[in-house]
Amino acid sequence: MRIKTYEVRSMPEALARIKQDLGPDAVILNIRRIKRRRLFGLLGDKLIEVIAGVRDRERTSKTKQPQAPGSPKIVRVSETEHVMESSEATSTDTGMRRLLDDLHDHLNKLGIHRELAQRIVFMLDDIASTQMTQGIELNTQEIRSTFIQRLEQIIPIAGEISLTNGERQVIALVGPTGVGKTTTTAKLAALYSILKRRSVGLISIDAYRIAAYEQLKTYAEIINLPVQLALSPRGAREAVENQTNCELVFIDTVGRSPSHEMHMAELQSYITAMQPDQVYLTLDATTKYMDLLEVYDKYRQTGVSRLLFTKLDETLSLDSLINMAYRTKQPLSYFTTGQSVPDDIEVASHTRLFDFMIHEKHLQAILDQMKE
Ligand SMILES: Nc1nc2c(ncn2[C@@H]2O[C@H](COP(=O)(O)OP(=O)(O)OP(=O)(O)O)[C@@H](O)[C@H]2O)c(=O)[nH]1
Ligand SMILES: [Mg+2]
Incomplete structure (x- = not known):
């Protein structure tokens, strides 16, 4: 050898x-x-x-040689x-290894996807050792902010809606019933029309429940925006065509159980007719990860291009949300945090994800170990 x-x-x-x-x-x-x-x-x-x-x-x-049972793990x-490729490094210092293993266990207990937990641990180890080898004075804030920046490589975030002057954006919110599509549509409409002073249009798609249209109309009256009701894919296309003076058009769709095949086919026909620029799959942050995956599978045919999570105020766990963004690679857009229109909405950020997964005490323990 x-x-x-x-x-x-x-x-x-x-x-x-x-x-x-x-x-x-x-x-x-x-x-x-x-x-x-x-x-x-x-x-x-x-x-x-x-x-x-x-x-x-x-x-x-x-050809690979089989490893003898009980022999130490050998990595080719x-x-x-x-x-x-991802410039992630490993450490085998016993003390450090133990700390990183503890962090891995902590992430697993939080419900973070195993592979993602491993990448996070590698990344943290790499950031801390790179800063140390470059002779940078170590502190938890430095590591935290570098890590938050690098989190982008593994969990995509789209950030807020970006409007290019002269170009209209049409955004449809789809998702299961009761997740908060109408409330979120109202929040976004108020945010962009009142606070950002953009011209906003609203379309409600609801062939069954006129109540959903009434709900959006009530919000729209307060914000002082007109709403168009579309009762067929053709009507929906016309409604989009009519809103040429708007910079931003939000489409509120009606939710049904994702297992309702007829609803999915119908929703699909509306989306095909309207050709939105973005489709925001709206999901409730309190839903279990496995159920969210199922919902995603049903809705992805509508051309989902962003994830929007609601009801973060109702849970302390962000594992489902983080796992979904990691697994589907769909960028996160907004988080909603309560029923108040328009206050309870924020642009999705890596900071919130980081603070859920890694605490100050983890960073401090890693730094203390490295300084030894
Ligand atoms: N706690 C909390 N409740 C929310 C949030 N967003 C919406 N809700 C509440 O969730 C309920 C359902 O909201 P809707 O906006 O009607 O939900 P939807 O997705 O439009 O429902 P359908 O039209 O039936 O498909 C309402 O009581 C909202 O006030 C949130 O961020 N946090
Ligand atoms: Mg609704």
């Missing part, structure tokens, strides 16, 4: 060098943090020592490609 030792600043750097020297079949035998003393023993650089090896015959063979360099 050929064995080489590398002293590097990050795991991606180690993996690139090992792959180049020893090939994709090389295995990582050990990783530990080390301090390299500079001249006069001052200001030690914090580095990672990685020992890697390759069996002589493996330098040419592509070729299997760590995803780690390199």
Whole structure:
């Protein structure tokens, strides 16, 4: 076996060098943090020592050798490609490993998807060790803000509706009954017409329950906006065409159980007729993750392009919401936090997601460990 030792600043750097020297079949035998003393023993650089090896015959063979039961976990360099791409590193310092394992357990207990929990732990480890190896004075705020920025790579957030001058945006809210589509439509309409002074149009689609139209109309009268009621896909298309002077048009659709096949087909025909620029799948944050996945599967045919979560005020758990954004890769748009129109709405942010998943005490414990 050929064995080489590398002293590097990050795991991606180690993996690139090992792959180049020893090939994709090389295995990582050990990783530990080390301090390299500079001249006069001052200001030690914090580095990672990685020992890697390759069996002589493996330098040419592509077949994997089965691992003996009970032997330590050996990671092939070729299997760590995803780690390199996302520049996430691993740490095997015992103390640090234990802390990161605890954090992983904590995320699992919160209900965070296993794979996502793993990525979060890798990312946190990488951020902390990169800051340390670059000699940046460590504090929890720095780590927190860097992490929040990097969270974008794994949980997409669309942010607020962006309006380009002269271009009209048509946004449809779809989703199961009672999630808060009409209330949220009213909140968004008020926000954009009153606070942002944009010209807003409203369309209600409800062939069955005239009450839903009345509900939106009541809000619209307070905000001082007209609402058009569409009772057929054709009528809905005409309603959209009529709103040419508006910069923003919101379409409130009526909810039904997603298992109601006829409703889904009908909703689909309305959406096809109206061709909205964005379809916001509106979901209740208190719903279980598995049920949300089911709802998503039914509604995705309507061309869902954003997720909007309501009723965050009714739950302390954001796991379903986070898992949905991670799993579906659909960007999060807004969160609603109560029944008050228009106050109880906020633009989705990574900060809220971070604060749910990772607490100050986790960051402090990691920093204390790294400073040892
Ligand atoms: N606690 C809380 N309640 C909300 C929120 N958003 C909406 N609601 C309430 O949820 C209930 C249903 O809201 P609607 O807006 O009528 O729901 P919908 O999705 O339009 O329902 P359908 O038209 O039947 O499909 C109402 O009592 C709202 O006040 C929120 O963010 N938090
Ligand atoms: Mg409604």
